[in-house]
Amino acid sequence: MTGVDIALDRVVRQFQLGQEETIDAVNDVTLVIPAGTAVALTGPSGSGKSTLLHLIGALDAADSGRIVVGDQELTAMRERDLSRYRRGVGFVFQRYNLLPALTLLDNVIAPVLPYRTHFDKVSRARELLAAVGLGDREKSLPSRLSGGQQQRVAIARALIGQPRLLLADEPTGNLDSRTGGDIIRLLLGLKSDRGMTIVVATHDPVVASRCDRVIRLRDGRITDDNAVDADTEGPALLERVRGQIPN
């Protein structure tokens, strides 16, 4: 697995505020993320980080522009195909959202429980719990865990579907800085092992500094981007999107 390329071309997402007013949460964003990159989205509260993540994860739909992830053009897909796409994306949120009545093992299995998988769900969940350092806690309930441990379970859960793309929205937002540092190190280590593409929205400068690339947003626009490979891989990927060539 090598992760997926992501390309956004002139993407706009507006929200209606009351009768007249609209807000451009994402305003004309053009952006290419080569497969296997870990990107941090930073910027003040309300700058559009979450909205951008939701668009890339197909939790929300753009008003205009095109979004291509791997060989799939999200902005041209039907809901049925989008829901299949979503199942192939790992999501991690600030709130861990573990199911309190389920053991850690069952929490990790939950996302794939309704589906047939080509892997054994239980053994895969065990491997993931071990990978996040909780291999000896599979029968525990979430309430027995610290915040950092709960986020580790949430990361294991996000990986159960073997995603090539992992999206994380303020994953360290509820954690002290040391635990937050451990979590981002864990995420980036898992990324290297599995070759995922990672996009993480974060206020935390420590988290951002550990990523390959930092993109800063303000009022829905990119104001800074320290991409090193944009000159080489970026244009070709964008060409693909603009030329409507799926792959």
Ligand code: ADP
């Ligand atoms: P961030 O994650 O950087 O804090 P968001 O993407 O959550 O920013 O929000 C960007 C802007 O869009 C903000 O002004 C926010 O109030 C607005 N916004 C986000 N989601 C909605 C929504 N569902 N309805 C209305 N406005 C929204």
Ligand code: MG
């Ligand atoms: Mg946000």
